[in-house]
Amino acid sequence: MLTKTPQSEEEAALADDAPVAGGQASPWRLVWRRFRKHRLAMAGAVIVVIAYFVVVFAEVLAPGSPSATDEKHTYAPPQTVKMDLSWDDGLRFYTNGYTTRRDPETFEQIHTVDPDQRIPLKFFAKGDSYEMWGLIPWDRHLFGATDPDTEVYFLGADRSGRDMLSRIIHGARVSLSIGLIGVALSFFLGLLFGGISGYFGGTPDLLIQRVIEFLMSIPTLPLWLSLSAAVPDQWGPLSRYLAITTILSVIGWTGLARVVRGRFFSLREEDFVTAARLDGCGRGRIIFGHMVPSMSSHVIASLSMAVPGMILGETAMSFLGLGLQSPAVSWGVLLQEAQNVRTVETAPWLLIPGLAVFVTVLAMNFVGDGLRDSADPYK
Incomplete structure (x- = not known):
């Protein structure tokens, strides 16, 4: 008995999954089918979703306030969560407290774990008060000490006794939102100037390309130094946050603009663009209604690769003292x-914030990579 062999990748994709209405799958559905077969991309997507979940619910997930200090626990080591199972009380969580002594030579506080001291833990423990999304007052944290006056340091403490995990x-929230x-902003600038340069050519193309070449020829670090020096020192954390975002966008749009320009050069003479022009479509409709959708795979790939670049840019600037400053909290500031080296x-x-940057990026x-391979399912 003869069976029909799928003649195209689209038919093969449709044969592998449940049939869709009308016998056709939308382009986005085909993209999803190919993307979910990319194991590394799916694993990365799970991590990214978790990271932005943490961003949205940071106040609840953090054990305490990120600015709360405790001089008695400077450089306190991480505390390990332990479990105790008993017939009477069931499963209980706890951690061991510290025994603190001062070095007689350096007068440095030395913390050691005290196995005889137990700190009970529980879910949705009462702790520092906060306003969820700046709207909802609450004082519950996902996991913490049963006693609200007891501090726990699951990832240790810094030089001021502030909880590193919080x-x-x-x-x-700051580092990942700056990326988005x-x-x-880079997407808007790159699509605008790249589209103008590629569609019109001539003098607009010449001027825009010279600006792009000028920006790309400047070394990154001196450019950061000059733009960051223009930010007044008296600006608050929010103003500096917006300034850093703008600086990164001004630097980051040039690569996307060149990609868009090259694609527009190849698309503006295609038959569907000529047909749209002869049909009386305006330039805006031709650009945004016909040309931009046809190069969606390149745009998606460029955008997905630009977000980690923005995160690394903010981290590097804050690490070097050019970006956000304390009391603002970002991975670069941490x-x-x-x-x-001695610290x-x-x-x-x-160094755990560096691990967070590495895993997220x-x-x-x-x-x-998965979106780049999946965005053009017909090739």
Whole structure:
């Protein structure tokens, strides 16, 4: 008995899954089918979703306030969560407290774990008060000490006795949102100037390309230095945040603009563009209604790869003291304390924000690779 062999990748994709209405799958559905077969991209997507979930619910997920200090627990080491199972009380969580002594020579506080001291833990523990999304007052945290007056340090403490886990969670909100906002601005500028350059050519193309070449020829670090020096020192954390986002967007739009320009050059003489022009479509409709959708795979790939670049840019600027400054909390600000080798030797957990940057950026790169391979399912 003869069976029909799929003649195209679209038919093969349709044969592998449940049939769709009308016998056809939309382009986005075909993209999703190919993307979910990319294992690294799917794993990266899960990590990215978790990261932005942390961003949205940072106040609840953090064990405490990122700015709460405790001089008695400077450079306190991480505390391990332990479980105790008994017939009477069931499963209980706890961690061990510290025994603190001062070095007689350096007068440095030395914390050691005290196995005889138990700190009970529970879910949705009462702690520092906050306003969820600036609207809802609450004082519950996902996991913490049963006694609201007892501090716990699951990832250790910094030189001021501030909880590193709470600071990393709140720092994710700044570092990851800068990536999205910066890419949105870069996308707008790159699509606008790249589209004008590629569609009209001539003098507009000449002027825009010279500006792009000028920006790309400037070394990144001196450009950061000059733009950051223009930000007044008296600006608050929010103003500096917006300024850093703008700076990263001004730097980051040139690559996308060149991609868009090259695609427009190849598309403006295609038959469907000529047909739209002869049909009386305006330039705006031709550009945004016909040409931009046809190059969606390139745009998606460029955007997905630009987000981790923005995150690394903010982290590098803040690490070098050119970006956000304390009391603002971002991954780059947290890594400033890891610049001293002796400090890292004493408290290696101060490098954990760098691990958060590494994992997040790597996951986003995997997602970008998967989107790049999946965005053109007909090729």
